[in-house]
Amino acid sequence: MxxxxxxxxxxxxxxxxxxxxxxxxxxxxxxxxxxxxxxxxxxxxxxxxxxxxxxxxxxxxxxxxxxxxxxxxxxxxxxxxxxxxxxxxxxxxxxxxxxxxxxxxxxxxxxxxxxxxxxxxxxxxxxxxxxxxxxxxxxxxxxxxxxxxxxxxxxxxxxxxxxxxxxxxxxxxxxxxxxxxxxxxxxxxxxxxxxxxxxxxxxxxxxxxxxxxxxxxxxxxxxxxxxxxxxxxxxxxxxQCHAVAIDGRAPKFDGGIVTRVDCVSLGIVVNDNASRFYDEGEDFWPKRYAIWGRLVAQQPNQIGHVIIDSKSIGAFMPPVFPPIVADTIGDLARRIGLDETQLVKTVNRFNAAVQPGTFDHTELDGCKTQGLEINKTNWARPLDQPPFSAYSLKPGITFTxxxxxxxxxxxxxxxxxxxxxxxxxxxxxxxxxxxxxxxxxxxxxxxxxxxxxxxxxxxxxxxxx
Ligand SMILES: Cc1cc2nc3c(=O)[nH]c(=O)nc-3n(C[C@H](O)[C@H](O)[C@H](O)COP(=O)(O)OP(=O)(O)OC[C@H]3O[C@@H](n4cnc5c(N)ncnc54)[C@H](O)[C@@H]3O)c2cc1C
Known part of the structure; x- marks a missing residue:
């Protein structure tokens, strides 16, 4: 030309x-x-x-x-x-x-x-x-x-x-x-x-x-x-941008929708210090998934880890990468590089704070924890049925x-x-x-x-x- x-x-x-x-x-x-x-x-x-x-x-x-x-x-x-x-x-x-x-x-x-x-x-x-x-x-x-x-x-x-x-x-x-x-x-x-x-x-x-x-x-x-x-x-x-939490193993660019992790509301999310940092059950996941990119961006090393137990398998669209799986929380902590004692403590405290209720993931079921600094306000169930699964989370920027x-x-x-x-x-x-x-x-x-x-x-x- x-x-x-x-x-x-x-x-x-x-x-x-x-x-x-x-x-x-x-x-x-x-x-x-x-x-x-x-x-x-x-x-x-x-x-x-x-x-x-x-x-x-x-x-x-x-x-x-x-x-x-x-x-x-x-x-x-x-x-x-x-x-x-x-x-x-x-x-x-x-x-x-x-x-x-x-x-x-x-x-x-x-x-x-x-x-x-x-x-x-x-x-x-x-x-x-x-x-x-x-x-x-x-x-x-x-x-x-x-x-x-x-x-x-x-x-x-x-x-x-x-x-x-x-x-x-x-x-x-x-x-x-x-x-x-x-x-x-x-x-x-x-x-x-x-x-x-x-x-x-x-x-x-x-x-x-x-x-x-x-x-x-x-x-x-x-x-x-x-x-x-x-x-x-x-x-x-x-x-301001649209940012969601995606699988930490996703490629730097072009991972697309298959790297989304949709089980946050079913479990707990901890940071690299093995501490929870936000109410995972605040609202339905589609209404909340867009805030988790920012939340994870504010954590040490910009990493989060969702932890679920076997009760939640099959209840969400699985991401493209398989989870890290272990039979105990301690073993899971070792596999994902978290402090074992701290993660076991976080999960035990969470489990002990779960109040009785009828779990229903199709509605805001009010199944909650009580007495924690950060309570989970819906879909709180004890993490007690092995095997346990973890997905890492990183901020995934969609567009500015x-x-x-x-x-x-x-x-x-x-x-x-x-x-x-x-x-x-x-x-x-x-x-x-x-x-x-x-x-x-x-x-x-x-x-x-x-x-x-x-x-x-x-x-x-x-x-x-
Ligand atoms: C994984 C993912 C899923 C999404 N899902 C949805 C959804 O389901 N629904 C929805 O509404 N939105 C969704 N979005 C947002 C949506 O993609 C955007 O809002 C929309 O595509 C924007 O269209 P666009 O044409 O402005 O930009 P783009 O489709 O990004 O097109 C911009 C183009 O400009 C070109 N370009 C850039 N710089 C230059 C340059 N200097 N010279 C020449 N060309 C250049 C690029 O190559 C690109 O092809 C999603 C985004 C992502 C990343």
Missing amino acids: TPKTRKLDTLIIGGGHAGLTAAITAAEAGARVCVLEGAPKSHRAGNSRHTRNLRPMHQGPILSLTGTYGEDEYWDDLLRVTDGQTNETLARLTIRESAQSVAWLYRHGVHFQPPLGGTLHLGRTNAFFLGGGKALMNALYREAGRLGIEVHYNAEVIDLKFDGKRFEEAVVKAEPDNRSFQAKTLVAAAGGFESNIEWLKEIWGAVADNFLIRGTPYNRGEVLKLLHARGGQQVGDPK YLGVGVNEKAQMLMATGEPSDNVFAAGEIMAGNVLGKGYLAGIGMTIGGVFGQIAGREAAQYALK
Whole structure:
């Protein structure tokens, strides 16, 4: 490709769900579209390929979704998890526009399935992709091909040239010479900065070296940094992110959903000092799993250990790695590298504090401990039936919330509050407008789909006028 000869209408940076949605929408509106994807083809589609579902508002059973899920209930759910730290205009826009997201995906070759065991409680609110995020993204890439959208892989954007608040050119790293792409409009959909460990360390300190990144290693935040440097408004707290506790043996990047450990509420969790540090039975696991990444991040060496006994085997979705198993708590302690005396003491104290009750993992059963500094408030049962099993836990970062400000047309806002002329943003790179903190299962893909469509439509309209 000859440098500086591209005469594009709309350039999309990032080949995930938000980017492909914007690309397809812009191409359908008549724009000549090009997608720059930093990853090689084998690793295209960023974090989107790891997903399972999105959360659409709906007025009746559609496809795999049961019941109804209206704007007010959705808004209340979002308000609760974010503690009010959300832009109401953009959040309500996301909710309302999500009503057509399932139909849009279906029209573009994505199929849906009912939730499987372990996620049945999400059957009303979350639409599950048949074959998961990878099948969804393959369908969208097929559509992009059908529409004649150019896709460049290994196309890492390393510079953006602006004239004031107007985008002019993107520079892609290449040998021997970098390549340059000019377009009338830009859609930035290059994700957050979760896989940039150095950047995470600037915020979290050295402990970030012990974080595992659940998704793509390619979301390093270069585009986000460039947009801020070119005057784009900064939105979101750099420390806010979605982080869960995952199996400590998971790979540094791209472990995906199979590394999640879902038995915390069935047992106890201790740190490297063999001490408990939080109420494992505070609420249903799906409502609490997103706080455990942070909790473990605050422990020595950023490690936790879940301990269960044989009563709990079969009651949760097993992670991909088998547990460490032993016939006694002392032996288990030795095998996982904890102080034997201390772990036996912690378990004995816990067991002695368990109050009588009827265990029922399908409801908040009130089976609790009494008299401990940190009580377990539901599903407390003595750990007394060998063999005992342990899974190690480490913080698993899903995605960061620091982003660029946008308006209802998905136009990037400048630090002055004015919209940029021709820069739009969608997906993780602007999710912090809606998610100031906390998380609602399925809203990541919902934000990407809604703002992907808005950005694609607006970018094409601007480019073609
Ligand atoms: C394990 C896991 C499970 C998840 N499950 C769900 C779920 O079930 N439901 C849900 O709603 N959300 C889920 N999420 C969150 C969800 O993945 C994101 O919210 C969503 O995928 C964001 O889409 P996106 O297009 O903005 O980002 P991505 O899909 O991450 O796409 C960004 C793309 O930008 C590219 N890129 C980055 N930098 C550059 C650059 N400099 N130049 C060119 N390209 C670049 C990357 O290669 C990447 O392909 C999950 C995340 C993970 C990690």
